[in-house]
Amino acid sequence: MFSKSCEYGIRAMIHIAQQQETTGRVSLKDIAREIDSPEAFTGKILQTLTREGLLNSLKGPTGGFELAREAGKINLAEIVLAVDGDNLFNGCALGLSTCDSEKPCPAHEKFAIVRDELTLMLRTSILDEMAMGLKNGVSFLTR
Amino acid sequence: MFSKSCEYGIRAMIHIAQQQETTGRVSLKDIAREIDSPEAFTGKILQTLTREGLLNSLKGPTGGFELAREAGKINLAEIVLAVDGDNLFNGCALGLSTCDSEKPCPAHEKFAIVRDELTLMLRTSILDEMAMGLKNGVSFLTR
């Protein structure tokens, strides 16, 4: 469904959202440890998220990453778009060059509905809600 | 969403379903041409589908591939499972080792719903219906 990069990116963003309420900025080392991901690789992904305007980064001691906007105004669709691009939202299920309802593939009719539901689900998955779940111990970022 | 292999596999199965009503078995060469896919690579995928019991194959002149069951009794979920495995149906959105509603990731609650809708959509996408769409010119396998 999502690339490894995207999975790490989402987990990182949720962890940052949950952490920064209390401790402010979060370091790469802390993030990689908490979401159980390879540190250097995660660093690359966080750079991407920073370039894409979802994170701010600060160098030096006490440096680290923080959300570019408040956690209530960032949703999963933005993160997926930033890391994996828009193919999941627009692409054809059967890999045709474009998804076009005027000249659809045989799966289009049923697939487009589910794809749109997925898009909506991602748009309505807000970072602060997910961070809340983490904090309350009802959800987890490792296993 | 799906791997290239899976996309080619689905397109091949739909083409075979549409073609074999009239001309019987379908050769790899014909399939690769009609679904616009690399021939040798497509051959590998058809071998997999044959091993997995979704296709029968026959060597020699007049040989080729045919559906192992009638097109009304094969759905997309089976093809996806045969080629890409069950991760799409069971896997965690955020890449945790397993998806477990007892110890869910922060995306689980909303994601599991959409994932189940996708599964249902694939299960109810039947090969003969899609082949019909192709024959009637309302859907297409290339672009």
Added chain:
DNA sequence: TCTATTTCAGACAAAAATGTCCGCTATTAT
């Protein structure tokens, strides 16, 4: 039987995704 055709199996190759390393730059604290 002989030949042409077609799938099968395995080795090989190229490209993309995933992951690591290292030196550089910016920043903080002493």
Added chain:
DNA sequence: ATAATAGCGGACATTTTTGTCTGAAATAGA
């Protein structure tokens, strides 16, 4: 100022996915 810290950028390495090639095995038809 200087040293220590943390992100940045680019090169490099590994693994997976995607794709190719070749020869063998099976089969139909002449």
